[in-house]
Amino acid sequence: MIIVMKRSASQEDIDTMIANVESLGLKANVIQGTERTVIAAVGEERVAGISSLESGPGVDEVLPILAPYKLASRELKPESSTVTAGSLSVGNGTIGVIAGPCSVETAEQILACAHAVKSAGATALRGGAFKPRTSPYSFQGLKEDGLKMLADARDETGLAIVTEVVSPDDVDLVSEYADVLQIGARNMQNYRLLEAVGKSPRAVLLKRGPSATIDEFLLAAEYILDGGNPNVMLCERGVRTFESHTRFTLPLATVPYVQQRTHLPIVVDPSHGTGHTSLVTAMAKASIAAGADGLIVEMHPNPDKAMSDGYQSLNFAQFEQMMSECRRIAEAVDRELGAMVPA
Amino acid sequence: MIIVMKRSASQEDIDTMIANVESLGLKANVIQGTERTVIAAVGEERVAGISSLESGPGVDEVLPILAPYKLASRELKPESSTVTAGSLSVGNGTIGVIAGPCSVETAEQILACAHAVKSAGATALRGGAFKPRTSPYSFQGLKEDGLKMLADARDETGLAIVTEVVSPDDVDLVSEYADVLQIGARNMQNYRLLEAVGKSPRAVLLKRGPSATIDEFLLAAEYILDGGNPNVMLCERGVRTFESHTRFTLPLATVPYVQQRTHLPIVVDPSHGTGHTSLVTAMAKASIAAGADGLIVEMHPNPDKAMSDGYQSLNFAQFEQMMSECRRIAEAVDRELGAMVPA
């Protein structure tokens, strides 16, 4: 539930209320607004004694949160959130573009990508070092060596690094090198991993599972928020349907629907969402027109020779063209493809 | 297969080739280009004697059509087709917008819609007179009375009329009043109906079935083309998936994918594709950014009182706002929301 404090509430009132909430076995999340403080009390519903909170010192009103997710809901926080991580800013009118190869393959490859990303005006570099692969016999990523190559690319270009983490045990290691921890679609309901990134100081990009409902998606985000990490970006990357001409079906209505229900920004991945290079740019543009707060796109110096996902990667020229077309759509919706955030 | 005639081929050469094709039990469809004539020979594959065609008088080359659909394929006709019907033009850079209520309810209602459609700058009026309804006990439409009201609205506004036909027996009647015959999603594989509209002089808007593959969709169009009617617009209106927060899942990647495979224009229906008024405008904009050749949108003077589909209909002010936002996206992709074609 949401406890809206009066404008006149003192810090002592707030501390008292936090103690009251915690004494009921609930967790208190304090959201400091410009004019008022709001306390979200979350936990098992139907706890005895809740009504007593209303009469606490400095309380204006107590409201239920109807959505199953609480910290993620717009009921709790009506203003949209902006997530910033290094050079990347996503939300509130700034469209962040994250681009790079599926896998980090060599220092040269990732550096070439980084320069192409920066030169086309995108704001963060992606690249997989820990790769969750369908087959145990496929390339599993360069692991820490890959992370180092990413960090070197950041040193040279200033681009924020977005990379996947696949196990709770790796969160600390990946957090050392990355600006944004990506949770892949297959791990959207790996709750231990969500709890672990909830304790990391890094921002998180949470991909929707291929058959997750929106409620399940936002409840997965809630695990991270509930763990103490408020910097969560959602990512729609396509759902699994009977359609076979695309790798997944990219349901862009997720964008406006999610924006009505949560304050968290939503990024779209048109690469996995289509699975074909020739469809990526059209869907990147459509995503921005639908109101997406960001894009994450696969590109590679030589897609035909990529170690993974080459068939859905743009080459550098295609990526630059995509950026230029997307910039026009962004203007037509009164937003801008974000410049890099100064260090 | 495609028989490409030489530039120097005479009409007699062409007639000879048509006769040769027909003597093999195939159907000859003649496509008159600006410089050359092309003959599509379609029918059962692996007919004996096909190789004899190559040596016919005036033949340049004979090429197979690899797609299962033939007349619909870009292999046969590389240039995009434009479909024009009364005030409506769709294709080749002109985005047609068809709008109106789900059902024609009264003369006043449909006339009010027509004026709102025209005033917002859209180019055709939709409205159902024959309604296929899930329950036999639901309102089934005003039938011929509804068609007359639509025709009256055209007389007053000049807008082309788009309305559904649900039975082969009604095709002649509906063709008397309408400019475009709509085939609903439930009838996409009602082959007798497709054959019947294939013989009508009216253009056809063919909606994709909610679980049809793209090949099935284009083969349904092929039935109409094969019947002799070249004026087919495809319409993506959403597919059925596990997602329940939208009525259907609207897969906009259909737009660029289909445009790679067929010369027929593709229209998107964001009303059925989302099922919620609050999502329609975002998806209309996304459709245009993805490259759609047209939109078909439900609107109503008073959505709360609509006899059907009110929850997904825009009111007049919302529709006008949608048009104005879509116009900006159209400009950003170097296309225009089409003006009415002069009578």
Added chain:
Amino acid sequence: MIIVMKRSASQEDIDTMIANVESLGLKANVIQGTERTVIAAVGEERVAGISSLESGPGVDEVLPILAPYKLASRELKPESSTVTAGSLSVGNGTIGVIAGPCSVETAEQILACAHAVKSAGATALRGGAFKPRTSPYSFQGLKEDGLKMLADARDETGLAIVTEVVSPDDVDLVSEYADVLQIGARNMQNYRLLEAVGKSPRAVLLKRGPSATIDEFLLAAEYILDGGNPNVMLCERGVRTFESHTRFTLPLATVPYVQQRTHLPIVVDPSHGTGHTSLVTAMAKASIAAGADGLIVEMHPNPDKAMSDGYQSLNFAQFEQMMSECRRIAEAVDRELGAMVPA
């Protein structure tokens, strides 16, 4: 709603009540039970004057039908229905087995199938004469010639004939030759066709559309019942999902679910439901274990040479083996694979 008449109600009371129902603009369907008469009053809900029915002569009680389908619901008719058509009986503990080729190809082929069907102990012959085909260039069936071959096979073997009808205009013709009219999955919501078979004296086998919900399925049956034809068998033949190792996904939970909601019998089609010969027998057995009232199975003298659907057809030896395995399952659920109904 359901008007339950008293045991003591006279024919005059019943006639009065029918007139009252009709005067409210509702349709009266009279169901003569062994002890009482029940009148189903169906039509637009919330008609004024309904409460007046309760006080009519001979009325015991008036109950609402909560399901959107009325005549199909178990609320209206708690006892399961049996559908009988020629040699075929389906329902109430008798499992009917319908088998035969996808398409009628020649008189010899269909006759050979009929003998194999009969000899294996199945009770009806299927075979398509009017074929709805995805491509206009595929074999469309032998039409009336095929119907005659089917009728000849019935004359020789006594087997009831089940064959598809694809257009309202063909219903009379097909009804002349067939015992059961099959409505294919693509036509499940071809309401004009449903209305037409609703007026035929023949029984109907209604296949579920590949993305139809159960409510949509039962409402399609309602169109037929509402047209006056009570002899409707439902048929589950698989739904379209992301799974690609089977042609469709066969959801056998449909069987017990539907049996809870409707009195109509339910038949399963394991041939289309799997799309692979090697999976048909296992799923036929599973269907019977789940409680299915019947099976419809594709078989062919020489599946490799079939004009359609050979990859999912059993040969005669496989069919005989399937029947013998299914007979054991039927016994284990205290039902029997039905013998032919004597002429």
Added chain:
Amino acid sequence: MIIVMKRSASQEDIDTMIANVESLGLKANVIQGTERTVIAAVGEERVAGISSLESGPGVDEVLPILAPYKLASRELKPESSTVTAGSLSVGNGTIGVIAGPCSVETAEQILACAHAVKSAGATALRGGAFKPRTSPYSFQGLKEDGLKMLADARDETGLAIVTEVVSPDDVDLVSEYADVLQIGARNMQNYRLLEAVGKSPRAVLLKRGPSATIDEFLLAAEYILDGGNPNVMLCERGVRTFESHTRFTLPLATVPYVQQRTHLPIVVDPSHGTGHTSLVTAMAKASIAAGADGLIVEMHPNPDKAMSDGYQSLNFAQFEQMMSECRRIAEAVDRELGAMVPA
């Protein structure tokens, strides 16, 4: 690839071949048959030097494994595998039945379940101690306390314990108490977890993800096998589709399809597969008729008061009835519902 050794091959020949395989960077898995030894060489395909293996001492032939999964494939091991864990045996004609509550709630509850499971003739006890829950605010299980209650129930009844593990870090702990480690559907592609259970001495029950293809499912099993644990049972528990009258859609064709491709046994979960108590028994019977090697079923002393999944749990009387009906189906397919394996 599969290296089939001659019957006359010596242990030295086998050791030489293993060394050769490993020198190519491949992993050698030795499968000791009754008559011959087979060595599976798995790893990155297209390794140079493979052809040299054919001429090794004692080699009969070298065959490719066409399936993407290797150790799981029937190509490698044509005979079906049996998995035995405590009182539970699954495969090769013995149908194992695992039953119990969704969550371990109290010592009394789990003990009552254990007695009911044993008395009805089932062979293992399930119960969740570590619960992956959609919402962070839902009951997350009793953790180690729950494991202890399960172990106590085993001590009292002799039933093998099946319980879920959700994190690599918990595998050792859960392995101390459980006979079978369950990998839930949400974790089917949690590869670190699969690797961890691949190193456990306990058998594994691997549930199919709700949108996993069969290849993805068997490749997930391959991770476990490749880790060194051969005791893997697959479990079909329903896939996510547009159907909403059941919680998931239970596609029983998985059973015969998977049995054609892998030697691993396959268990069905009709509780999650339907989501409704009233559908469980019919689908349990159908599973056995389709050839399933086992069942896993949710039951509870008082389903209405269960802390999770009560709506799909059987009470004790319903479970006993289910067992008795399933026993008859098992006999009709010449298999038996397995008795407990003696300690």
